[in-house]
Amino acid sequence: MISAEGTILSFEKQPAKFSSPADNPFSAENNQWRIPAVKKENDQDLRRRLKNHFRFHEAYFKWALDAKLQSIDVRSTPSLIKIYGNGFALKNFEELPASWRSYFYDEGDCQKANNMIKDIFEKRDIAWALTDNRYKMFISAFQQLGQKVSQ
Numbered sequence: 001m002i003s004a005e006g007t008i009l010s011f012e013k014q015p016a017k018f019s020s021p022a023d024n025p026f027s028a029e030n031n032q033w034r035i036p037a038v039k040k041e042n043d044q045d046l047r048r049r050l051k052n053h054f055r056f057h058e059a060y061f062k063w064a065l066d067a068k069l070q071s072i073d074v075r076s077t078p079s080l081i082k083i084y085g086n087g088f089a090l091k092n093f094e095e096l097p098a099s100w101r102s103y104f105y106d107e108g109d110c111q112k113a114n115n116m117i118k119d120i121f122e123k124r125d126i127a128w129a130l131t132d133n134r135y136k137m138f139i140s141a142f143q144q145l146g147q148k149v150s151q
Helices: 028-034 043-066 107-123 134-150
Strands: 081-084 087-090
Touching (some): 028 043
C-alpha cells in the first residue's frame, strides 16, 4: 500500500483475540489516556490518565504474552516511560515526546503528571517479577505503577 505522500506502507497481521474490551490494549477503554484534555486537570484526573496509560501497557504486554509474539513495538507509543529489554525508566521532562505532551491541557499539567511518577520512582520500589519472561516482568511492573499512582 502507498500513502498519499508516496511512502510505501507495510502491514503485518497480528493475532487479536480478546475475551473483553478490558483485555484489548487497542480498545477505547484502555486508551482514554490518549484523549487530549480540554481543561486543566486536577490531581485525581492526572492520576486517572496515568493509571489508564499503565493499564494500556499491562494489556499490551499481556496480549503479546498470550499471542506468543516474539517481539512487540514499544518505541512508537507516546509515553513518559522508556522501556528497555530488561526494565524501564522515567524519561526526563525535556525528553518527553510532543505527542505525549499534547494529551495534557498545558505544560504545567504534563509536568505535574511527570512529577507524580518521578515521586514513585524515587520513593517507592517496583518489585520486579522473578521470571525469565520479559512480558510477565513488564505486566507486573505496570500493574504496580498503576496501583502506586492511585495511592
